[in-house]
Amino acid sequence: MANPLLGDTPGVTQLLLGNEAIVRGAVEAGIQVVTCYPGTPSSEVPDTLYRISPEGKYYFEYSVNEKVALEVAGGATLGGAMAMCTMKHVGVNVAADPLMTLCYVGAPGGLMLLSADDPGCHSSQNEQDNRIYARLGGMPVFEPASAQEAKDMARDGLLLSKKHSAPLLLRTTTRVNHLRGAVTFGPAPDPGKPAGFTRNPSHNVPIPAFSRPMHVRLMERMAALQEESENSPYNTVSGSGKYGIACSGISRAYVADALDNAGLADQVTILELGFSHPLPENKCLDFLKSVDTVLVVEELEPVLENDLRVLAQKHKLDIEIKGKDVLPRNDEFTVTMVENVIREGLGQGPVPTCECSLPDLPGRPPNLCAGCPHRGTYFAARKVFGDDAIYSSDIGCYTLGLLPPLQTADFLLCMGSSISAGSGMAKATGRTVVGFIGDSTFFHSGLTGVANAVFNSHDILIIVLDNRTTAMTGHQPNPGVDKTVIGDNDHPLDIETAVRGLGVTEVRTVNPFNQKKTMAAMEELKDMTGVRVLIAKEPCPLYTRRVYKKVAPQVAYVAESCTGRFDCLDKLACPAMYKEGGKAAVNPILCNGCMLCLQVCGHIKAKKRG
Incomplete structure (x- = not known):
């Protein structure tokens, strides 16, 4: 039986995660190619598509990074395929280079870019608002506020993109990606085969002579899309009253709940934008003329607010527009926050x-999880280097080495920066720099950093934390894995071979749970100069259970002879260990049998599981 997300079952209603609803919408549109680089809060979209891909009628890939993912999707849409790229x-910062050019070239088969924004930094290093990318490049923007809209907008966005040959941005936020709601399905037609490639260099090769008319065509597309926006069912004006509220995306849900709580829905006129760019100027202008005051409710930047201010100024409207002067530019909103601002605007307490x-x-x-091999690597690094080294960190589970007692993250910029920024730190300070990078991140953007370090003769020790998966975002495969949740990887790339191929001559591979050999390798590399690489290779224990179907045969326990010094807790901070009755203890349910604690304290023992 086919997965429900793939079935041609119009009228059926399912309770779906917002990200699962996006998957269904893509299926209903007739998706043919999906590419991605995983990242929370978007990860469940590609993970779901990957899991059901053996039954689906589309091509799916986890690309090595976002730039490559968008380039693959861009080539596919030029080949006539309906494509979606998620991240x-x-x-999108990584993918920005091809994105700007794709807006010029166009998307004949249809191309939707899912940008999952993260107000509140739930799982991210910043809160950027990617609606600004759409304005920069010239892309229509859909912003869902419910699971049903997530499905419908994914479908309609892909179809609209194909109709106008315009890459489209589906801008979600963490709240939308991870909400659950009832979703009524539409038809799911057979996508058939891609339409094929039409050779036309003047439209597809952006040399300066061709780029100038491409820009003109882009502006013409945006003008046509503005007409679509004016007539879109996702853009509505409702209610009555001289107090107006303009909102887009998930903020529409906050406004609806706030008005319902306050019992003020009959006193306001509401402009709701789900198809938020290009701005439906005529609809917005009619709205502005109907009210005296406008409150703009949108998370993060004043994008819609500025659009409305420009429109009001252009038409010389005498109207008060409030937005970021009463609502914050950072973090997520709450219903109470929005309700209080509305109440104040209406003279309520x-x-x-x-x-x-x-x-x-x-x-x-x-x-770090109990049994995480990174703990062994970090413990060894602290023993060998202590505070004498500067630790350059990267994006992934290994950033969790930040806090005491491990303290192996002194600075961090972005994916792959541990090597490049670490090289710069070493050059500037003359101190020993140890750069930590994971296996997935190594393939994402570490290769270029290694090449640069070798070419420019930098002095850095690079430690690749190879746990055989992309752990933090949900165990997605990367080019180095040998096994995935749906089968073997037929072409695994070997990290040691890769770094040697880039010119690194001093390379060591260790199991971080063997502390004696790991520290010996670190001591050896510590005394060298130039670019050298240590590969700490041991699977993530959660991935081992899930994919390799293996459970560690032993657990640790604390002997009666424990003296209560707590070195095992204080030096490792393993969540499977705790204090009880003045002694250390081990939770056998959490213990993964890594036995790192045995190598730290002689009072820890091992016993067979069960």
């Missing part, structure tokens, strides 16, 4: 505050 918001008090909950700092 988190910071991934704030929401009554709750007098109840909640007990302080214990802190839960970010920590």
